[in-house]
Amino acid sequence: MTQITVTVGATITLQADSMANGGEAVGRHGALVVFIQGAAPGEVVSARVVEVRKTFARAVVVDVIEPSPDRIAPPCPYFGACGGCQWQFLDYAAQVRLKGEILREQLRRGLRLSEADLTAIIVPPAAMRDPWRYRNVVTVEPTVERKPAFHHLHSAALVAIDHCPISQPTISTELARLSTDGITDETTIRTSDVESAVSFSAHERRTVYQTLLGRRFRVSGGAFFQVNTRREARTNHSTLSMAEVLARCVLDGLALSGSETVLDLYAGVGVFAILAAPQARRVIAVEEVPTAGTDARFNAAAADLDNVHVHVHKAERFMATFAERVDAVVLDPPRSGCDAGVLNGLLRLHPARIVYASCDVATLVRDVRALSGLYQIESVRMVDMFPQTYHIEVVAVLTRREPNR
Secondary structure (H helix, E strand, O other), X not given: OOEOXXXXXXXXXXEOOEEOOOOOEEXXXXXXXXXXXXXXXXXXXXXXXXXXXXXXXXXXXXXXXXXXXXXXXXXXOOEOOEOOOOOOOEOHHHHHHHHHHHHHHHHHHHHOOOHHHHHHHEEEEEOOOOOOOOEOEEEEEEOOOOOEEEEEOOOOOEEEOOOOOOEOHHHHHHHHHHHXXXXXXXXXXXXXXXXXXXXXXXXXOOEEEEEEOOEEEEEEOOOOOOOEOOOEEOOOOXXXXXXXXXXXXXXXXXXXXXXXXXXXXOOOOOHHHHHHHHHOOEEEEEOOOHHHHHHHHHHHHHOOOOOEEXXXXXXXXXXXHOOOOOOEEEEXXXXXXXXXXXXXXXXXXXXXXXXXXXOOHHHHHHHHHHHOOOEEEEEEEEEOOOOOOOOOEEEEEEEEOOOOO
């Protein structure tokens, strides 16, 4: 195929063929692969080139020539400028379908799984009924006019906002107040389980509480907690948030009977450790952020659980010397995935089950590949924790391979 030269700033016509991990559609300009921000598979678009490399380019849609039937009008006035959402132009059912296709393709290519293998392990996704007003935390920065702002989608510029349609209503109320009153520093707004919102600067330490599956958790300052906590009716007549759906997937994957020792790495404020504790003999939780580790200890004590033991360490340093027998492991690492020291420690301990909650499919696949000599995938389920964005949350259950007889 003839190589056609493109330059940054040029406007080109492209047909989008598929959706890549990372939320951009994929097309070709001659032999050059082009990743297209703002396009849906099947569309013909006019796009401005923003980056050119040897083997690929990136472009941003400026006009849709032939729209996809999945394209809708984004309801947020900031969409396209604000970097918080990337997929508001897609019907929600299409968002879920595309995330499932991305997951399937990443597993197929990264782990060399057949279609039959993929069909056997991929569980139908868990999605929201109403994919709006779900976030329980946002962080904004001040503009020169002291307005709260998010970062621009395509640059380091700031986009002033006074509400956010994917955030819980009390956050939008607080954003409107801050837009009027003004801010002078980076500010975080968090909601609590009593449906109030608090805002605090990066230099302050504030505490909120969140409830998951009947357990209440203290969350201090910058400690991590799952963002999607708005409950809604589910098809089985229960009322659950996506964070609770995720937690149930993790607990089901552990398959505890009451006699197991569980290791929870990247434990945060202790959510999975504390929820698993009533069904386990002992739970060891490891978290590197001191405030989150303190919260985890507090939350275990508040739940009257004496079988949860919290260690404040980097997971890889903890695993370098940890030698106890464990039956099951929970992994919930950051987007970068697990450190090699963690994976080597798991291969050394070889627990019967590993449940991996991942917010990045590519690093999940990388880590599962590193464990594949001793482990096989029992199931993979996408839990749509982040509607209107390309981010994919997945729970993978790994089981220890039986030795050849």
